[in-house]
Amino acid sequence: MTGPTITFDDAVDAILSLARTYGTRTVRLPDAAGCVLAEDVAADRPIPPFDRAAMDGYAIRFEGQDAGKVFRVAGRIYPGEMWSGDTEPGDAVKIMTGASVPPPFDTVVPVEETETTGEGGDIRITASPRKGQHVALAGEDAQAGECLVSAGTLLQPRHVAALAAVGKWEVAVQNPPSVSVLATGGELKEPWEKAEGPFIRNSNAHFLLSALGRCGLRQIEYLGIVEDDRDALTTRLRAGLRSHVLIVTGGVSAGDTDLVPECLAACGVERVFHRVAVQPGKPVFVGVTPGGTVVIGLPGNPVAVMLHFAMLVRPFLLRSCGATDCLPKPIWLPLAEGVRNRSGRLKYAAARLETTGDTTYVQEIASQGSGDFVSAAWAEGVLEIPADADHLPAGARVRFYPVWGELLFDGNN
């Protein structure tokens, strides 16, 4: 009994609804990138905290018709200095970018728009300033107390910059779940083993271990390869169920050797779904134990594992790490060539981007099938073809998900 086949959207909703979180810990800023923030972080002062000079030049009190006027330079202000000298009308102070513009000054004239008069350091303004120009006003970027980075944000280096700026050296972040990985299949050998005759090497588990590490997970256990044998499989699955999340590859289809669902049932795992209307990877299985361990059974073919990791598993793991935003975000782009989808199901395919003139096209990567990890290695992302699109012509607009980080790097240099 595999239960009904559900849509991919329903599968995503179902797996996300199983996500729990695993408490928080405190990390220092250098370790924060890649973690999910567990607290709202607010500005401790207005940003900028004072009226800040945005150019090197002279601070003046704007009066209108300043072009051509001569100012007495009453002092100078460097960044990190407070200036509080007496000033009279017609005074200016020399000021450097980043310094605090003291009252009554309100306008900065860039040094290039001034000239020295030759008289005791006086300067003449050579262009017409606007009132308040080149001064970033206190609080114009954010008010004190304003939330800058929300709980649930997956921290990137530019969030780290914001945290540093408000003096948040130690931050509360979510703990990720522990994850176990188990490969099944009598044909599998490890990369360090010889593989001859009908044997092939286990690539799926090593893909997953690598991808899990890149997701910032910390407790990852590899349970090795188990043959398609009920007792051996059940024993190994029980070991995996001690983790918060167990990912199994292979053994989820309907063949004689597809024992994973029944062995999981024997371990007390309740099926959430088994069969999703998606190509490839229809037999994907998700279940949960009474204790809340989530089991994801992926098909054995490598391309299905890569696609499902990007579109289903990683969103679930990110949500389990407390991330608010966890789904891949599509970019709509035109197809470079026509594509077919004879499956009658939603289809995901490895794809690349190609630019001609000022248009960027999505190109499906020609592949021999879902076992063809060789061509998938060229992918820059995932192309989505709707279930009802038997054929889409060149130029048709499709969703492209740049989930594989390749777009950072152009092949042209």
Add this chain to the structure above:
Amino acid sequence: MTGPTITFDDAVDAILSLARTYGTRTVRLPDAAGCVLAEDVAADRPIPPFDRAAMDGYAIRFEGQDAGKVFRVAGRIYPGEMWSGDTEPGDAVKIMTGASVPPPFDTVVPVEETETTGEGGDIRITASPRKGQHVALAGEDAQAGECLVSAGTLLQPRHVAALAAVGKWEVAVQNPPSVSVLATGGELKEPWEKAEGPFIRNSNAHFLLSALGRCGLRQIEYLGIVEDDRDALTTRLRAGLRSHVLIVTGGVSAGDTDLVPECLAACGVERVFHRVAVQPGKPVFVGVTPGGTVVIGLPGNPVAVMLHFAMLVRPFLLRSCGATDCLPKPIWLPLAEGVRNRSGRLKYAAARLETTGDTTYVQEIASQGSGDFVSAAWAEGVLEIPADADHLPAGARVRFYPVWGELLFDGNN
């Protein structure tokens, strides 16, 4: 003397031409993602290594007009097994996905397209098979000896999958350069320090340290904050020049406190360029010592640091790690709203993507200026506006670089 202002493209070419590499080391596959491969990795066997069943079902010898025929089931083949029984015309063998299809069989009939006859395990085929269907032929994805992953590839988990599949458990990867980071500016305090009055906190260095870590660099030294004082600055710069790469923030403009270029000259650093026709971040400085240490002087404003890191520094670091492809790859997309570029220089701006219907638009993030790291924290990438485009209307097509990894995660869930 700052030398001529050069174009951003010329700046990229100039800095990439300074990149050296730093030898290789051997890592095991679990540590390989994020490293740059230092050897070509080829298939050790054909892929697939044997004619492989792609479905669960029955292997037959195709003869034509097979629909309705009855076959004797002469045996069964599971993945990892070799079968070599005697066969006669009219025989089939039960076979599971991933198993080796033995000669003389050449075609797999899915179990759903068969029925049992009730006579001693014989089966009848209920649909017309095509010759060779559901068999992945040996070598159809790659030939033995074919290069699967080239030297110079920044390894992603899906490359790890390919390496695992060909038994490459230990791989040669490039060593990254050592990098030092120095922040300059009398107004700066560290995130763990109090910042009052005219002081602000150092966010640039912590952004860079975080971003460098995310680039896979291993030897990163933080030299702290130095005030705008010639002696102190020169001493600290000399310490930084012991690294392969030194990144300095602030002090590169033309104000009284912009001492970095002259102090670097005093340390024997030869200027490669200083001033690039780009907005923001025009005063960016690049130099090199006789020993080959590359110094990058970034302006002090946080948004310029983030943009230049993505568009200039990271490409250089990736090339220094031996990566063949190191430049951000643009996606051409229409503008959601008109943009202005009054700088007369190439402009980079933080941007987000917004989808309406089946069109994805680029939206410049409204910002108060290049010091506004608050709004930059919302960015999903970088928008490029040409130097001669004083104004581009909504709908104009622009280059968008998804350099910040945000596109993995949609805000809608």
